[in-house]
Amino acid sequence: MKYFVFGFLRLNTCVLSILAWARAVQLIAPVSIVTAIFLSVAAQAQTELRLGTAAPGASPWGVWVQDVTDEVEKASDGALRIRVIGDAALGGEKTLLRQGMKGRLDMIMISNVYLSLIEQEIDLVSSPFLFDTTAQGSCVTVNHLGSILEHSMESAQLVPLGWLEVGNVIVFSRDPIAAPSDLEGKKVRISETSVDMLFSRRLGAAGVPLGISDTILSLQTGRVDAAFLPSAYGVGIGIHKIAPHLTISNHTRLIGTIAVSKSTYDRLSPQERKWLEIVTSSSPRLSATILDTEEKMLGQLSGADVSVRRLSESEKNAWRTAAKGIQDEFAASLGESAVQFLARIEAAKAACDG
Numbered sequence: 001m002k003y004f005v006f007g008f009l010r011l012n013t014c015v016l017s018i019l020a021w022a023r024a025v026q027l028i029a030p031v032s033i034v035t036a037i038f039l040s041v042a043a044q045a046q047t048e049l050r051l052g053t054a055a056p057g058a059s060p061w062g063v064w065v066q067d068v069t070d071e072v073e074k075a076s077d078g079a080l081r082i083r084v085i086g087d088a089a090l091g092g093e094k095t096l097l098r099q100g101m102k103g104r105l106d107m108i109m110i111s112n113v114y115l116s117l118i119e120q121e122i123d124l125v126s127s128p129f130l131f132d133t134t135a136q137g138s139c140v141t142v143n144h145l146g147s148i149l150e151h152s153m154e155s156a157q158l159v160p161l162g163w164l165e166v167g168n169v170i171v172f173s174r175d176p177i178a179a180p181s182d183l184e185g186k187k188v189r190i191s192e193t194s195v196d197m198l199f200s201r202r203l204g205a206a207g208v209p210l211g212i213s214d215t216i217l218s219l220q221t222g223r224v225d226a227a228f229l230p231s232a233y234g235v236g237i238g239i240h241k242i243a244p245h246l247t248i249s250n251h252t253r254l255i256g257t258i259a260v261s262k263s264t265y266d267r268l269s270p271q272e273r274k275w276l277e278i279v280t281s282s283s284p285r286l287s288a289t290i291l292d293t294e295e296k297m298l299g300q301l302s303g304a305d306v307s308v309r310r311l312s313e314s315e316k317n318a319w320r321t322a323a324k325g326i327q328d329e330f331a332a333s334l335g336e337s338a339v340q341f342l343a344r345i346e347a348a349k350a351a352c353d354g
Contacts, residue, residue, distance in 0.1 A: 053085070054092055060289050060293050061256075066084050069081075069082035093114045103264065107264070113254070121337060128252050132349070142287065163255055164286050165256075170230075170249050172243035174243050177309070178309060178311075186226060190208065202322050228251075248308065258283075327342055
């Protein structure tokens with residue numbers, strides 16, 4: 001009994017002490033305690049976003065996106081985590097785009113090939129020889145493309161964090177190719193863009209839009225004779241092993257974006273949006289990496305069982321001549337909005353050269 005009484009007295013003393021402390025802070029402490037608890041819980045809560053991409057985890061794009069999402073998690077002390085789901089585990093780029101637009105996927109990283117599903121004029125970004133120099137292409141991509149495509153992305157319920165380098169498109173072929181005329185009558189794998197189809201027709205080739213897995217099989221079976229692919233990506237997945245003749249035409253500069261679904265973005269706090277700016281600031285780093293990777297990969301192939309043909313100035317001019325006017329022709333076919341879109345790209349090029 002005495003232990004019970006002693007325990008009760010200690011408990012009573014403790015309660016009285018707490019009440020005395022509460023009175024000392026004029027009875028506002030209980031409210032402050034509740035507020036502090038909620039703030040503490042909020043601080044410890046973790047927001048996890050799912051990011052879908054078709055890029056292989058071991059590719060430069062896969063490595064970059066994992067690195068940058070790790071940086072976001074570190075900067076936020078784990079409060080914001082981005083789970084990268086790569087290797088097309090959630091579907092191809094067309095599927096990823098639609099999932100992002102519908103808000104079923106928090107973030108996407110895709111090339112611009114399928115952005116024409118939003119507005120067809122976006123195909124103009126993939127026009128052959130759109131940019132005059134590598135530096136000009138990088139400048140337009142990083143500094144101007146966001147404002148040019150802002151309205152289109154908003155209408156698609158997407159918030160782009162940055163525009164990325166996918167790389168220069170070259171020709172992978174089963175037989176040697178030097179001049180554009182060498183592709184006449186041949187079947188060529190192209191991307192699903194209208195400008196790629198127009199270019200293949202200009203070359204006298206039959207353009208065959210194919211996904212990557214179908215491209216590999218088609219080259220193996222001879223269904224297609226050549227393929228237009230970004231050089232780093234094509235070499236990375238081993239296209240050169242079945243189409244060992246590489247022509248460094250660099251006729252298209254393929255770009256991409258990493259974007260957040262607007263429904264997800266609207267739910268994020270100002271601080272969480274601030275952390276996502278790490279992705280934006282890291283985009284130029286990826287561009288430099290891809291361009292450097294292209295050169296290294298092509299250099300390593302020299303002397304192997306692969307032919308890497310670097311074009312002379314006269315040969316480059318022949319390719320440019322074959323593509324001349326394609327973007328103007330395509331823009332005119334779409335109407336005034338596309339013409340204005342192309343004009344904004346040209347203005348951005350001029351600004352980059354100024």
